[in-house]
Every structure is written in C-alpha cells, then in structure tokens.
Amino acid sequence: MDAGPWTLLDGIGALVTNDPGIGAGPLGPVRDAALLFGDGVVQWVGHRGREPYGDKVVRIDLDGRAVLPGFVDSHTHPVFAGDRADEFAARMAGQPYTAGGIRSTIAATRAATDAQLDATVSRLLTEARRSGTTTIECKSGYGQTVADELRSLRVAAAHTPETTLLAAHVTPPEFDGRTDDYVRMVIDRMIPVCAPHAKWIDVFCERGAFDTEQCRTVLTTGVAAGLIPRVHGNQLGPGAGVQLAVEMGAASVDHVTHTDTDDIAALAHGTTVATLLPGAEFSTRTPYPDARRLIDAGVTVAVATDCNPGTSYTTSMPLCIALAVREMRMTPDEAVWSATAGGAQALRRTDIGILRPGARADVIALDAPSHAHLAYRPGVHLVSHVWKDGLRQ
Ligand SMILES: N=CN[C@@H](CCC(=O)O)C(=O)O
Numbered sequence: 001m002d003a004g005p006w007t008l009l010d011g012i013g014a015l016v017t018n019d020p021g022i023g024a025g026p027l028g029p030v031r032d033a034a035l036l037f038g039d040g041v042v043q044w045v046g047h048r049g050r051e052p053y054g055d056k057v058v059r060i061d062l063d064g065r066a067v068l069p070g071f072v073d074s075h076t077h078p079v080f081a082g083d084r085a086d087e088f089a090a091r092m093a094g095q096p097y098t099a100g101g102i103r104s105t106i107a108a109t110r111a112a113t114d115a116q117l118d119a120t121v122s123r124l125l126t127e128a129r130r131s132g133t134t135t136i137e138c139k140s141g142y143g144q145t146v147a148d149e150l151r152s153l154r155v156a157a158a159h160t161p162e163t164t165l166l167a168a169h170v171t172p173p174e175f176d177g178r179t180d181d182y183v184r185m186v187i188d189r190m191i192p193v194c195a196p197h198a199k200w201i202d203v204f205c206e207r208g209a210f211d212t213e214q215c216r217t218v219l220t221t222g223v224a225a226g227l228i229p230r231v232h233g234n235q236l237g238p239g240a241g242v243q244l245a246v247e248m249g250a251a252s253v254d255h256v257t258h259t260d261t262d263d264i265a266a267l268a269h270g271t272t273v274a275t276l277l278p279g280a281e282f283s284t285r286t287p288y289p290d291a292r293r294l295i296d297a298g299v300t301v302a303v304a305t306d307c308n309p310g311t312s313y314t315t316s317m318p319l320c321i322a323l324a325v326r327e328m329r330m331t332p333d334e335a336v337w338s339a340t341a342g343g344a345q346a347l348r349r350t351d352i353g354i355l356r357p358g359a360r361a362d363v364i365a366l367d368a369p370s371h372a373h374l375a376y377r378p379g380v381h382l383v384s385h386v387w388k389d390g391l392r393q
C-alpha cells in the first residue's frame with residue numbers, strides 16, 4: 001500500500017482509459033484530462049479543472065502529453081542464459097527457424113546459476129519497464145527438468161505474479177526423441193512439484209514439438225493441479241493448437257500465425273484471446289498473422305513481445321505496436337488497446353490495462369500528444385513517465 005501523498009496528473013493532452021463508460025469507443029478517450037491516483041489505485045479520472053484537489057496531492061503538469069495504461073506484456077520467456085545471435089545472423093542469411101534452437105538455450109540455462117538467471121530477468125524486466133510495461137507474464141521452459149523448471153519459476157516469481165509453467169516446450173536431449181516418456185515425466189513429477197509456483201500452464205502445440213494429445217494431457221493435468229491453461233499454437237504452420245485452446249477454455253492462444261476459417265470461427269465463438277507476437281515474425285522474417293481477419297471476425301486480440309533469445313529478443317511493446325500497425329494492418333487504436341486491455345484479458349485481469357477508479361495505478365505518459373505516435377514514430381523512445389501501483393519508476 002502506498003502511504004504517500006496522492007498524485008494528480010494534470011495537463012494531459014489525450015488520455016486513453018480503455019473504459020467506454022468514460023469516453024466514446026473502446027479506448028474511452030478523454031481530451032484535456034486529469035488523473036488522480038493514491039494508495040496504489042486510480043481515484044478519479046476526468047476533464048482537467050474538475051478534479052477533487054485535496055491538501056495532500058502532489059500535482060504533476062504533463063504539458064499536453066498523452067497518457068495511457070501501462071503495457072501488459074502477456075507473453076515472455078525471460079528466464080534463460082546465453083544468446084543466439086549467431087542463429088539470428090544465419091537466419092538473416094537465409095536459414096529457416098526451427099524449434100531445435102531451443103535446445104541450445106536449454107543447455108545454457110541448465111548450466112547457469114540461480115543468480116545469473118535472476119540477473120538476466122532483472123535486466124530484461126528493467127528494460128521492459130523503461131519502455132512502459134507495467135505487468136509482465138514470465139514463462140519457464142528452458143529447463144525441462146523438474147529442478148530447472150522449479151528454479152526458473154522461483155526466479156520469475158520474484159519479479160511477477162504472472163508465472164507460467166511451460167512444461168512442454170521441447171523434448172530435452174536426454175529423452176532422445178521419446179516425447180511420450182517426457183510427457184509422462186511432466187505429468188507424474190514436474191507438474192506436482194512446480195504447480196505451487198505458477199499461475200499458468202502452457203504447451204508448445206506444434207509439429208516438431210508436442211502433438212494435440214500430448215498437449216491436452218499436460219494441460220488437463222495442470223488444470224487439475226490448479227493452473228490455468230494457455231497455449232503456443234499455429235506458429236510455424238497450420239495445426240490443432242487454436243482448436244485445442246478454445247476447447248480447453250484457455251485464457252489465450254499465442255502466435256496464431258497460420259489459421260484457417262474454422263480456427264477463426266472457433267476463436268470468435270469462444271472465450272480464448274488470440275495473442276499476436278509480431279516480434280517473432282519480424283525476427284524470423286516470416287509472414288505475420290492476419291490480424292485484420294481475426295479482428296473483423298470479432299476475435300479478441302492481444303499483442304505481446306514473446307521476449308526470448310530465439311525468435312524475438314525484444315522487450316519493447318512500442319516496437320510490437322508499431323509492427324502490429326505497419327505489418328499486421330491494425331489501426332493505432334486497435335494496437336494500443338491490444339497491448340493494454342487485450343493483454344489484461346489474456347491474463348484474465350480486470351484491474352490492469354484500464355484507467356478507471358479502483359484500477360491499479362499503472363500509468364504511462366508519452367513525449368507525444370497522442371498514443372498514435374507509438375506507431376507513427378517507430379524506434380523512438382517516447383515513454384517519458386512510468387508509474388507502477390502509483391509509484392514513479
Ligand atoms: N514457440 C516456442 N517458443 C518460443 C521460441 C523459443 C526459442 O526459439 O527459444 C516462441 O514463443 O517463439
């Protein structure tokens with residue numbers, strides 16, 4: 001609880017609340033706005049000059065800046081060691097991406113100390129915070145032994161409540177291709193030990209990783225242990241990941257790059273968010289998901305970074321917003337909504353990604369007059385202020 005004075009953000013040129021009850025449309029915009037927060041939550045939102053203004057309020061004049069909810073990055077893999085710059089360079093010279101590269105990160109991660117893993121997570125989350133991310137989901141998945149997944153989750157849990165056991169990422173080398181045996185170990189030993197340290201259970205449902213039945217078994221076991229499912233699906237080619245995620249009532253299916261009409265219909269009629277990760281297509285030089293088709297069909301879309309050393313070594317939500325707009329034909333409004341409210345839905349959170357009284361005071365300001373500049377000025381560091389739980393970062 002923040003026992004300090006309340007903060008009034010005054011002189012906001014354009015405020016995104018994501019509350020259609022506050023301003024017209026999904027972004028709930030307010031021009032010439034003010035925002036009051038204290039005790040970690042938003043206390044008041046509205047037009048400037050109408051705010052309640054007590055003695056103990058610290059006033060900050062934002063001089064016409066845009067203000068919006070902090071970004072919600074609902075998909076990252078920051079617990080790892082080593083890097084794969086050589087693999088990236090080879091890809092840019094024409095080599096294709098294969099999931100096998102994950103094994104080199106598994107070897108480096110297993111060899112790292114807890115302190116080294118923690119230092120990497122701290123570094124990446126500090127980067128993310130500077131670029132406006134106030135909530136981040138962190139997966140395990142580069143250990144793939146009981147002990148290494150457990151310590152990956154422990155490291156992640158020191159930084160965020162949104163921890164995910166990615167038990168079925170790739171079959172590790174000691175199983176020598178015996179994927180069913182690895183899945184059995186995950187079910188019998190890994191999930192029981194790791195579940196108390198995670199909120200989510202994730203699987204990589206893809207040719208070359210885990211098939212539908214293997215993924216269903218892992219997710220079902222995770223759910224029985226109290227975890228909530230999410231799925232990596234349809235990243236490298238068509239597959240059953242989207243359908244499985246919807247069938248299981250997963251909070252999110254992520255990547256969603258190769259979809260057919262049935263996949264899109266299932267998403268449109270289900271409760272599963274489609275989380276698009278354009279940093280992965282950018283860094284693997286592969287075609288982007290058809291965001292327009294998903295949104296036009298009524299699917300709820302989130303945008304996240306997928307920060308990992310193989311396919312998307314970025315923590316920048318502003319970059320992903322710019323890619324979503326330029327490369328996936330989302331409007332700036334849609335991309336900003338997906339990077340804030342969409343991410344919150346993908347994490348089943350109603351207290352973040354929105355700025356209304358009672359919501360967490362996770363707020364960012366831009367050195368720009370509107371949120372559209374996040375896509376309009378790609379590659380420029382525009383985030384001037386970040387507050388997390390009402391505290392300036
Ligand atoms: N798709 C599976 N996992 C990661 C890639 C991991 C890696 O290549 O190290 C992803 O989300 O893109």
Ligand SMILES: [Zn+2]
Pocket residue numbers: 075076077232306308
């Ligand atoms: Zn991922």
